[in-house]
Amino acid sequence: MTQAEIIEKINEFLVEEFEVDAAKIVPDANLRETLELDSLDYVDLVVIIESNFGFKVVAEDFINIHTFQNFYDYINRKVEEKNATA
Amino acid sequence: MNNRVVITGLGIWSCLGTNLEDVKNSLFTGKSGIGMDAERKAFGYRSGLTGIVEKPQLKGILDRRARVGLSEEAEYAYMATLEAMKNAKMDMSWVEQNEVGILYGNDSSAKAVIEAIDIIRVKKDTTLLGSGSIFQSMNCTVTMNLSTIFKLKGINFTISAACASGSHSIGLGYLMIKWGLQKHIICGGAQEVNAMAFGSFDGLSAFSVRENEPTKASRPFDKNRDGLVPSGGAATLILESYESAMERGAPIIAEVVGYGFSSNGEHISNSSVDGQIRSLNMALNDANVKPSEIDYINAHATSTPGGDFAEAQAIDAVFGECNTMVSSTKSMTGHECWMAGASEIVYSTIMMQNNFVAPNINFEEGDEASSKLNIVSKTTERNIDVFLSNSFGFGGTNSSLIIKKFK
Numbered sequence: 001m002t003q004a005e006i007i008e009k010i011n012e013f014l015v016e017e018f019e020v021d022a023a024k025i026v027p028d029a030n031l032r033e034t035l036e037l038d039s040l041d042y043v044d045l046v047v048i049i050e051s052n053f054g055f056k057v058v059a060e061d062f063i064n065i066h067t068f069q070n071f072y073d074y075i076n077r078k079v080e081e082k083n084a085t086a
Numbered sequence: 087m088n089n090r091v092v093i094t095g096l097g098i099w100s101c102l103g104t105n106l107e108d109v110k111n112s113l114f115t116g117k118s119g120i121g122m123d124a125e126r127k128a129f130g131y132r133s134g135l136t137g138i139v140e141k142p143q144l145k146g147i148l149d150r151r152a153r154v155g156l157s158e159e160a161e162y163a164y165m166a167t168l169e170a171m172k173n174a175k176m177d178m179s180w181v182e183q184n185e186v187g188i189l190y191g192n193d194s195s196a197k198a199v200i201e202a203i204d205i206i207r208v209k210k211d212t213t214l215l216g217s218g219s220i221f222q223s224m225n226c227t228v229t230m231n232l233s234t235i236f237k238l239k240g241i242n243f244t245i246s247a248a249c250a251s252g253s254h255s256i257g258l259g260y261l262m263i264k265w266g267l268q269k270h271i272i273c274g275g276a277q278e279v280n281a282m283a284f285g286s287f288d289g290l291s292a293f294s295v296r297e298n299e300p301t302k303a304s305r306p307f308d309k310n311r312d313g314l315v316p317s318g319g320a321a322t323l324i325l326e327s328y329e330s331a332m333e334r335g336a337p338i339i340a341e342v343v344g345y346g347f348s349s350n351g352e353h354i355s356n357s358s359v360d361g362q363i364r365s366l367n368m369a370l371n372d373a374n375v376k377p378s379e380i381d382y383i384n385a386h387a388t389s390t391p392g393g394d395f396a397e398a399q400a401i402d403a404v405f406g407e408c409n410t411m412v413s414s415t416k417s418m419t420g421h422e423c424w425m426a427g428a429s430e431i432v433y434s435t436i437m438m439q440n441n442f443v444a445p446n447i448n449f450e451e452g453d454e455a456s457s458k459l460n461i462v463s464k465t466t467e468r469n470i471d472v473f474l475s476n477s478f479g480f481g482g483t484n485s486s487l488i489i490k491k492f493k
Contacts, residue, residue: 019150040217044154047216056211 006053006079007072013048027069034068049075055082087266091259091343092492094336095174095324097166097274098432101137101317101419105169110436113444114465118301118418120315126288129281133293135303137317137420139279152235155221157198159276159424162320163190163228164235167272170322171236175336176270178237187240187268189259190228190322191251191275193424196283198222228276228320240268246424248479249386251275252321253427257345257485259325269330275428277318284316290355292390304421305448306387306414307394307456314388317420321429338492340435343472344373350482357396358482359403365484366404369474373488378408379472380488382443384434386476387414388421397476398455406458413446413462427477427485438470438491 001009015022018035025034035041046057055078065071098105101119102112112119121138142165144153156164171177176186202219206212221230226244233242241262245255252275259273277283287293294313296303304315331338346369350361370377383401387394394414401412415433416422422429437444442465449463470491477485 017150038151040151043213043217047214050209050214056214 001079003076006076009052010072010075013052017044017048025068027072028067031065031068031071053079087264089264089266090328090341091263092326092328092331092341093323093339093435094326094331095170095176096339096432096435097168097170097322098319098429099139099142099162099166100319100321100422100429101139104140104165106436109433110440112418113415113433113436114440114442116418116445116447116465118304118447119317120300120303120420122297122300123281126281131281131285131288132291133288133295133297133313135294135297135300135315137279137315137422139317139319148235154216154218155231157195157222157227157278158280159192159195159278159318159320160222160227160231162318163232163274163276163322166274166320166322167232167236170272170324173337174324176324180334182237184270185240185268186238187271188229188233188238188242189245189255189271189273190232191245191247191255191424191428192225192228193246193248193251194278194283195223195225195227197278197280198227200282232272238272241271247483248481249421249423250427250477250479250483250485251424252429253475253477253485253487254347256323256325256342256428256431256487257347260342260345263325263327270324270326272322273325273428274320274322275425276320277423277425279318287316294389302448304389304417306385306389306417306446307398307452307459307461308449309451309453311389311391311394314390314416315420317422318425319422319429321425321432323428323431340438341490341492342487343490344369344375344488346370346372346486348484350484352482355480357393357478359396359399361482361484362397362400362476362478363403365486366400366476369486369488375472375488377405377410380405380408380410380474381468381470382434382437382473383410383412384430384473384475385412385414386478388416393478395453395455397478398459402455402458409460411443411462411466411468412459413443415444417447417449418444427475430475430477431487431489434473434475435489438473438489441469442467443470
């Protein structure tokens with residue numbers, strides 16, 4: 001899966017599952033504020049990531065994810081790590 | 087304090103229809119909502135018969151946060167409550183500024199619980215259940231979700247009383263308003279309809295196996311009945327004090343005038359004629375009406391051999407002299423279990439509003455007890471001023487409600 005494909009997949013589930021306006025998803029936008037995430041929503045984000053990419057996010061990892069770009073980079077890195085160990 | 091308690095809103099989501107108008111037509115024409123669910127047979131059920139209930143489509147109506155916590159039965163309850171609040175003329179801005187409560191009957195959320203456990207077994211990780219699982223899984227799934235969605239600020243809890251849950255919710259709402267503790271309460275009952283919900287009930291051989299004739303399977307009081315048909319959905323009633331309803335110009339549909347209850351103190355699943363008679367008499371005393379003043383009885387009768395036999399004896403003991411019209415709408419709906427006590431008030435109130443008694447379909451021949459009753463097997467156009475509705479549940483919990491036309 002290329003980075004572009006990963007970004008496309010992420011944007012797709014954010015629009016579908018979190019019902020965010022696609023136009024608001026821009027790399028520098030704040031993830032939490034744009035998606036209006038509360039503590040319960042983070043649990044659902046963990047579930048969606050696991051079902052789409054096959055790994056589980058640990059809560060601490062979210063600390064350093066501020067923007068959509070941070071989020072794409074994080075998922076991309078974890079997918080690469082997963083592929084490397086496969 | 088002795089406030090008058092009125093009904094200002096009704097809402098229904100059942101196998102007879104998903105709005106009051108469709109349900110009225112089904113009741114009038116004696117339409118059955120029963121069908122077959124092949125999944126249940128494959129799953130190991132003795133009977134695949136069930137009420138066929140449409141699933142609500144809530145995307146676009148409710149936001150994601152509200153939707154993820156809703157169990158199947160809470161979705162039905164949301165739709166029924168939306169309809170009830172609309173016809174009670176209770177909009178969100180009014181509700182937010184007033185103390186509106188909720189007392190709702192529900193006694194399981196099996197599908198949500200089982201699906202969650204299945205995920206844990208496979209994933210070995212509870213986080214992967216997602217945030218909604220806990221709010222879907224608890225018995226109070228309906229009240230916890232609806233109180234949040236509708237921003238309710240009054241009394242807020244669930245009544246779990248087996249197949250009398252919905253009826254007791256109305257009874258308790260009535261008492262709270264009568265005694266001046268609340269002015270407006272959303273009451274009702276909800277019942278999930280899926281293969282996970284009824285397996286243990288099916289295991290008692292309580293369900294009809296007349297699978298070749300689904301619409302004829304539920305036949306309360308009929309001599310050839312062979313068991314009940316499980317069903318579900320949700321029914322909501324808006325109860326208010328008379329003063330409150332008048333103050334806000336709400337349409338008053340009917341008045342709750344009597345609530346009777348009892349516990350059999352006997353067998354866990356067998357009915358008790360004595361327990362039912364005590365419930366009936368308590369309701370009549372509370373309403374201060376004589377048996378002869380009841381125009382119609384919506385019986386609990388589920389189509390089981392033992393249960394219907396006992397209820398027929400109880401009704402005969404109290405109403406024997408009066409030739410009161412009796413029917414069980416479960417002949418059309420099947421047994422809506424936790425929801426039944428509320429839905430049957432909705433069904434009977436629709437009849438009261440439209441001057442007819444819905445038929446006890448499939449009643450062809452009475453048995454030793456039911457042949458003594460005036461069972462209405464064909465739609466009968468008749469004015470109803472006062473009706474009584476019975477609900478009985480496992481553990482010997484009994485509830486009887488009396489509703490009067492508002493004058």
